[in-house]
Amino acid sequence: xxxxxQSPPDLILQEGANSTLRCxxxxxxxxxxxxxxxxxGQLINLFYIPSGTKQNGRLSATTVATERYxxxxxxSSQTTDSGVYFCAARSYNTDKLIFGTGTRLQVFP
Amino acid sequence: DAGVIQSxxxxxxxxxxxxxxxxxxxxGHDYLFWYRxxxxxxxxxxxxxxNNVPIDDSGMPEDRFSAKMPNASFSTLKIQxxxxxxxxxxxxxxxxxxxxxxxxxxxxxxxxxxxL
Numbered sequence: 001x002x003x004x005x006q007s008p009p010d011l012i013l014q015e016g017a018n019s020t021l022r023c024x025x026x027x028x029x030x031x032x033x034x035x036x037x038x039x040x041g042q043l044i045n046l047f048y049i050p051s052g053t054k055q056n057g058r059l060s061a062t063t064v065a066t067e068r069y070x071x072x073x074x075x076s077s078q079t080t081d082s083g084v085y086f087c088a089a090r091s092y093n094t095d096k097l098i099f100g101t102g103t104r105l106q107v108f109p
Numbered sequence: 110d111a112g113v114i115q116s117x118x119x120x121x122x123x124x125x126x127x128x129x130x131x132x133x134x135x136x137g138h139d140y141l142f143w144y145r146x147x148x149x150x151x152x153x154x155x156x157x158x159x160n161n162v163p164i165d166d167s168g169m170p171e172d173r174f175s176a177k178m179p180n181a182s183f184s185t186l187k188i189q190x191x192x193x194x195x196x197x198x199x200x201x202x203x204x205x206x207x208x209x210x211x212x213x214x215x216x217x218x219x220x221x222x223x224x225l
Contacts, residue, residue, distance in 0.1 A: 048213035099152045
């Protein structure tokens with residue numbers, strides 16, 4: 001099945017810094033999602049982005065499907081951005097969403 | 110829309126007891142997924158349903174686990190008997206298919222299960 005890898009595994013930032021999180025996947029996809037798991041454990045949808053670029057406030061994401069990767073950009077980070085960011089992908093021959101192991105982000109004031 | 114609803118939010122029980130977790134998917138969604146999250150194993154898909162029919166239960170850890178979806182608005186995940194190693198956060202998620210493409214998957218708030 002499809003493999004999903006995320007990097008870096010951990011990221012420590014000072015408030016106001018920018019960051020880029022990467023997600024590589026091993027097969028063609030018809031679904032690529034980014035989630036934020038906050039410190040209370042809730043999984044919050046950030047982007048549904050099987051291809052192209054989307055922006056939502058300080059966050060943006062780009063998926064280059066032909067090269068099998070997606071990037072999540074966080075600009076002007078805030079302490080509330082702390083948590084774990086998951087990338088998940090679904091290939092064409094399955095209904096299952098396969099999750100990466102996540103990037104743990106800590107933003108300090 | 111209320112989103113995916115799960116109950117209870119927290120459950121503490123003793124080893125050997127039966128545990129039932131509940132989920133109400135987003136209205137109109139035709140796929141429902143049960144996941145388990147632990148520090149050691151991350152997020153694991155346990156089972157999923159399409160139009161109330163179980164499609165793939167290969168992630169269910171053993172016979173102590175069972176799941177049902179009696180109608181489009183309700184599903185249960187049951188553990189009987191429960192064991193301490195079942196302690197985890199259990200998530201329910203739902204999605205809608207359009208044509209042959211499954212759309213965005215949405216997660217409930219999770220049930221944190223502790224088995225003593």
